[in-house]
Amino acid sequence: MTGEATIELLDHLHAPVDTIRLDYDARLVRRKRLVTESGRAIHLDLPELTDLSHHAGLRLPDGTEIALEAAPEPVLVIRGDLPRLAWHIGNRHTPCQMGGDHLVIRADHVLRGMLEGLGAEIADETRPFHPEGGAYGHGRTMGHDHGDHGHGHDH
Known part of the structure; x- marks a missing residue:
């Protein structure tokens, strides 16, 4: 993703505007298309396999925060x-x-x-x-x- 802004994993959220709910298996990701409760598609591309259970949410390149829930x-x-x-x-x-x-x-x-x-x-x-x-x-x-x-x- 040279030159592109990346999605950041967050441990704390300030003002989430949407939520992504994932079951146990789906919370273990590296690259994945995720869909928020409102239907927004997010293409996650992390440097390594990551358990999203340990993160409160995502910060998109535009600063938007999305909550992660089980x-x-x-x-x-x-x-x-x-x-x-x-x-x-x-x-x-x-x-x-x-x-x-x-x-x-x-x-x-x-x-x-x-x-x-x-x-x-x-x-x-x-x-x-x-x-x-x-x-x-x-x-x-x-x-x-x-x-x-x-x-x-x-x-």
């Missing part, structure tokens, strides 16, 4: 023997949000079956998903997703 998505809210359940979730490299009396993971029928088999109480909800970062900083753990897409190796 979009609601299907999740499983898990209650029960949390240390044991968290160990099994972590053993599958699954992103997990931790609350005082519950865990939250993205909806996954395979993990749901495993957790129910371990005695978990599970509720389906739709809410923004904010999992814990990696052990060595804010970054994602870059773990495995056990959805229906097949990921090229066996466990």
Whole structure:
């Protein structure tokens, strides 16, 4: 982007005029076309792969601020023997949000079956998903997703 003004990532916003809502997967970007709530297209081109979860928003070349928010998505809210359940979730490299009396993971029928088999109480909800970062900083753990897409190796 030689000679072009770039989009800046912001940790604090002063006067956002629009919002971009992204689910957990969509918040990990390098180059991507994003669309605001009002329909404005923004072409993001960052120097490296970035987790937008750690930024409040964007400043466009004209100074306009756009807020970044986590979009609601299907999740499983898990209650029960949390240390044991968290160990099994972590053993599958699954992103997990931790609350005082519950865990939250993205909806996954395979993990749901495993957790129910371990005695978990599970509720389906739709809410923004904010999992814990990696052990060595804010970054994602870059773990495995056990959805229906097949990921090229066996466990």
